[in-house]
Amino acid sequence: MSGGPRRPGGWAALGLFWGLVLAGLGGGGVWLHRLGPPDAPVPQAEVAPPTEIAETPMAPVRSPIPLSAEGPVMPHAATAAEPEPEIDPPPAPSPALAPALAPALAPALPPALPPALPPALAATPPPPPAAPAPPPLALPPPAAGVADRPIAPVDPALTEASRHGPLPKAGGDGRTSIRAYARAFDRTDQRPRIGIVVGNIGLNAALSEDAIRRLPGAAALAFSPYAPRNAPLLERARAKGMETLTALPLEPTGYPLNDPGDRTLLTGNTPSENADRLDWALSRIQGQVGAIGALGPLRGERFAAVPEMIGTMQDTLRTRGLLYLDPRPGAGTPDRAWGRGVDLVVDDLATRGEIERRLAELERIARDRGSALGLASDPAPVVVERIATWAAGLEQRGFVLTPVSVLIRRGEGVPPAR
Helix, strand or coil: CCCCCCCHHHHHHHHHHHHHHHHHHHHHHHHHHHHCCCCCCCCCCCCCCCCHHHHCCCCCCCCCCCEECCEECCCCHHHCCCCCCCCCCCCCCCCCCHHHHHHHHHHHCCCCCCCCCCHHHHCCCCCCCCCCCCCCCCCCCCCCCCCCCCCCCCCHHHEECCCCCCEECCCCCCCCHHHHCCCCCCCCCCCCEEEEEEEEECCCHHHHHHHHHHCCCCCEEEECCCCCCCHHHHHHHHHCCCCEEEECCECCCCCCCCCCCCCCECCCCCHHHHHHHHHHHHCCCCCCCEEECCECCECCHHHHCCHHHHHHHHHHHHHCCCEEEECCCCCCCCCCCEEEECCEECCCCCCHHHHHHHHHHHHHHHHHHCEEEEEECCCCHHHHHHHHHHHHCCHHHCCEECCHHHHCEECCCCCCCC
């Protein structure tokens, strides 16, 4: 299709337009070149304000994730498997700057880890601490088997027949029950000596068996003549090496309200009546070392207040080879027998605290005088338990529990016992 004739001025106007465009572009490039780079940085991820450490020139770190003005740009799924670019390690600070940088770097550095143990040592647990050595003993223990030796069985040569049964007597060779049925003891032991007698054994079989089981072998047992079956208990006591005594029913203060029974030796009886009752009491047990003038809490104070009566009874015990223990605290050594007076009664008030106080007092007497003798009137559980506990620590406190046959003394004019 043909158009009309063109005017010569149209081409000139078009050429002038494009010339202005090109000139503008060229002038703008020259102007931008003269201005240089812009003062404001391109927006990046927010960076913490610089510290003094930032003044040290450090090598740039290339982040494995490229950053943009909008934040980190995650790689495309197709390029996620590509290996991460390595991070150049920072250069070590110069020796001159190390002291100055140490305080600033210390909080950022992790604590030093202990050196790794070899595998063999790491799997082995540390050995347990050694047990402390036991404390040394103040004194060596007695020879094994000496103190625990059973009491000798009843010797027929030391008994005689009577209408009440076998009675103890002195042997034709001068031997006595005091020595024949005594508990073994090391008489060279120089520690303060303490003896203990527990009375009323036999009346309650269960309590008596418990006392024999729990009390130490050096304790003496006073058997009631009224007990129905003393023989089994006597065998157990002898097997443990415990010395035994006959508890004598003597007229006490307050009789007849305080009544020791129908076999009591009374101040109103004839000498022959009291002699017969004494024989009956002594025949009730066998293998005893002697007798004590107490039946439970009754201690024969009224009978002992008559010198001729108590003296006659002591003569009979001595001629039969038996010792006598006076149960009245402070009475001293019997005048006409081998024996000993009791220093105190530990269960007049049978409470735990009072018993412990009396036992401590017994230790004080032994420390001051060299020996002491205590009496417990009854084998009540609290009495037996307190005595057993007290006796267990006696040697550690510097004392020795002693059989009563070792503690006896000879009255004036009494020949030595064999």
